[in-house]
Amino acid sequence: MEWSTHATATLQAAGYRRGGARAAVIEHLAAQRCAVTAQDIEAALSDEGRSVGRASVYRVLDLLAQHRLVQRLDMGDGTARYEPIVPGGEHHHHLLCDRCGRVVPFDDPDLERSIDKLATRLKFDVQEHDVLLHGACERCA
Numbered sequence: 001m002e003w004s005t006h007a008t009a010t011l012q013a014a015g016y017r018r019g020g021a022r023a024a025v026i027e028h029l030a031a032q033r034c035a036v037t038a039q040d041i042e043a044a045l046s047d048e049g050r051s052v053g054r055a056s057v058y059r060v061l062d063l064l065a066q067h068r069l070v071q072r073l074d075m076g077d078g079t080a081r082y083e084p085i086v087p088g089g090e091h092h093h094h095l096l097c098d099r100c101g102r103v104v105p106f107d108d109p110d111l112e113r114s115i116d117k118l119a120t121r122l123k124f125d126v127q128e129h130d131v132l133l134h135g136a137c138e139r140c141a
Contacts, residue, residue, distance in 0.1 A: 002030065003029075003030050003069075003084045003086055003087070004026050004027060004029075004030035006069075006087050007026050007029075007030075007064065007067075007069045007084070008023075008026060010067055010069060011063070011067065011069075014067060016063070020052075021052045021056040021057070021059075021060055022060050022063070024045050024050050024052050025041060025045075025052070025056075025057055025060040025061065025064075026060075026064075028041050028044055028045060029041070029064075029070065029082065029083070029084050030084065032083065032084075033105065034083060034092070034094070034103060034104075034105040035071075035073050035075075035081035035082060035083040035094070035103060035105075036081060036082060036083070037079050037080065037081050037082075038054060038057045038058050038061060038080070038082070039054065039079075041057050041061075041082075042054045042057050045057075061082050064082075065082070068085055069084065069085055070082045070083060070084055070085060071083055071084075071085050071091075071128075071130070073094070073130065073132075075094070075096050075103065075132065076096070076132075076134070077096075077101060081103070091130075092105040092106060092107045093105070093106055093107075093108070093111070093130060093131035093132070093133070094106070094130075094131070094132050094133070095132075095133050095135065095137070096132060096133070096134050096135075097135065097136055097137035097139075097140055098134050098135065098136065099136050099137070099140040100137065100139065100140050102137050102139070102140075104137065111131065115129060
């Protein structure tokens with residue numbers, strides 16, 4: 001199931017009606033490859049001619065987070081980023097360039113297996129995880 005359909009259906013089942021700002025934020029998030037800030041969302045919607053204020057964007061993001069539809073990521077720079085939580089658990093992790101602020105998503109099946117092995121060894125039921133690696137990107141290194 002596409003994330004935007006899943007998010008809309010989840011909110012409707014919780015009693016929320018489809019609103020213009022909510023629909024715009026959901027559509028925008030569904031088209032993103034990686035985490036974005038509320039400011040990024042506001043600017044992109046404005047560029048598309050959709051007038052959605054920052055407060056509305058934050059309200060929608062808070063609602064989506066409450067229903068576990070987005071993950072809020074703190075990259076250590078004081079600005080939260082958000083990305084959809086895809087049904088089925090598929091996800092990626094992030095590299096953060098501490099010099100230019102560039103965020104690069106990455107997938108690594110070996111890392112996922114290592115996390116599973118660690119959880120088994122420690123007898124810990126890992127519900128979710130996020131890996132953030134700090135350093136310098138190829139442009140800044």
